[in-house]
Amino acid sequence: MTGWSLFACLIPAFAVCLSASAAEWPNILWISAEDLSAGTLGCYGGGAHTPRLDRLAAEGLRFDAAFSAAPVCAPSRSAIITGVMPTTLGSLPMRCRATAPPHVVGFPKLLRDAGFWCTNNAKTDYNLAPSFDAGWNQSSGKAHWRNRPTRDQPFCAVFNLNVTHESGLFGDTPEKVRTSLPTEARREAGDVTVPPYYPDTPVIRRSLAQRLELAAALDADVGRILDELDADGLADDTIVFFWGDHGEGIPHGKRSLTEHGLRVPLLVHVPEKWRHLARLPGGGEPIGTTSQLVSLLDLGPTVLALAAVTRPEWMEGRPFLGDGATARDVVIAARDRMDAPPGFGRSARDARFRYVRNFFPWLDGDDLPDYATGVAITNELRAVRTAGGLPPGATWFARTIRPGDELYDVTRDPDELRDLATDPNHRGDLARLREAVRSWMRDSFDTGILPEPILRAEGRKAGSEWAIFHGSDAAVARARYDAILDTAWAVADGRDAAFFADRLASDDAAVRWWAVAGTGWAAKRSGGDPTAALTPRLVDTDPAVRIAAATWLLRCGAAAADQARAAFAAEIPTTDPDIRVAALVAIDDLGEVTRPLWPAAAALDLGKSEEYSRRTVERIRQKVRSTGPSGAAAVKP
Secondary structure, X not given: OXXXXXXXXXXXXXXXXXXXXXXXXXXXXXXEEOOOOHHHOHHHOOOOOOHHHHHHHXXXXXXXXXXXXXXXXXXXXXHHHHOOOHHHHOOOOOOOOXXXXXXXXXXXXHHHHXXXXXXXXXXXXXXXXXXXXXXXXXXXXXXXXXXXOOOOOOEEEEEEEOOOOHHHHOOOHHHHHHHOOOHHHOOOHHHOOOOXXXXXXXXXXXXXXXXXXXXXXXXXXXHHHHHHHHHOOOHHHEEEEEEXXXXXXXXXXXOOOOHHHHEEEEEEEOOHHXXXXXXXXXXXXXOEEXXXXXXHHHHHHHHHHHOOOOOOOOOOOOOOOOOOOOOOOOEEEEEOOOOOOOOOEEEEEOOOEEEEEEOOOOOOOOOOOHHHHXXXXXXXXXHHHHOOOOOHHHHHHHOOOOOOEEEEEOOOOOOOOXXXXXXXXXXXXXXXXXXXXXXXXXXXXXXXXXXXXXXXXXXXXXXXXXXXXXXXXXXXXXHHHHHHHHHHHHHHHOOOHHHHOHHHHOOXXXXXXXXXXXXXXXXHHHOOOOHHHHHHHHHOOOHHHHHHHHHHHHHOOOOOHHHHHHXXXXXXXXXXXXXXXXXXXXXXXXXXXXXXXXXXXXXXXXXXXXXXXXXXXHHHHHHHHHHOOOOOOOOOO
């Protein structure tokens, strides 16, 4: 029996009972855009010339509260392909290539097993190891529904369009895009409204105008795909999804736990003959607009529901259309390391508020990676900040530290200018969403709570990062997780050093790591010297803890600075790439205090696989070149 015949036999067991034959299931077409916030498109009230997308929205269903699971491509796409949060899989840090457990496969694998022809043209970027089975029949620049063996075979075809990617603002690319556009799609600097979180300068205006032109070029690309669907006579048989993978590729958008970084366009067009399959929660038809909360985590489960393919229990996403569609009360999003710079934040968004938990409150507002310097807005923000000209709305970039909690009423304050976390009138809202984040982390065993070198080491030992907390005794895993989370939560809450004293000697390296951070952060805030508490951790059995102790001793100007530098020096030659990048990033970030370590770091010769370590080494080499071997400013020829 063929796979497709087997699928036909199993149809009566599916949750959706239809009289249609197997050959009459709807086709699925996904068109995804990179780095695109919802507010850019004309159909969302934006200034871009997007007639084809506007028409798709007018004839279908526009989601006004759709959000990515993470504000950067690879972890966001990890969530989309699996229906599992990247925090659960350990695939949140950028370019980490986490190992998926054997039972987690791509949703296309489930469709393919049911008889669908599944194609991907052509981006993967799932942040997962090569062993992960996405399930595509074809995944290449030539993948297309037209390549399926028979015309009556239902298909799920994905087209990933990259014209709106951050790199579209690099170099002369914007001008090349502009020349390809008709006059009505071009935008001038005077055509844009500068949001209050940016300074109003010619550079900012030009960049925002260019973003609108990239969206217009995207619209043309979308039109070409839809024209092919029409030409093949498939429009009436195909449910079309259009979505952006996260917010637009400029500061405050991409990589940020903001509305700008997480709220994305999501349009779904369901032909009339298939609308009975695609009811909203509560039974509404899939036309018009909806404020229903949706996570891109839910895309795969929704397609499975529309295709009457059983959703596996391990999927954390849920369908937002079709059989079993349920409404969300809260959407969770997360970010950790973005390229080399560290980070750790979690966010909860309900119908009115966005809450953000900053687990690394010592990070300043400019946590942008080297890659972002290709965008003119990045350099303009830095120049205006240096000149003291940032507007009041740009405190997100000007800040030198972050609050542990942030809360914004995004219905009244969509630009997130007023933080309500300390407003007594919103204590209940803050408590509710704080608990939503904490409960979700506990319930899902959010792996980001483990410092990344520890996460990778334990993941290799357990077989996958997921298995660290799921592959052992449940009670033991729960007790361990709670001990780590309690310590990490206390750091962001700003507890004093006494809280962490006993935890510095914990048997668990992750607890010790967070206790080091809490002790150091308390000392930094008070102006104290954490030498007595942290020096013993310089010889910790775990290298991640040693690096953390050395970092905080130097960050606090402690008396044990020489010992801390010696601890760093011992880690530079390591063969563990996760330890190496952690050490190098810390050395680079600490600046002048690590100058004696620069020559050894600059001498490293690293392979292509250690992308972020190589970039960090090059930054350190630039420091050496600019200061000279003696530490004085180098004389330029």
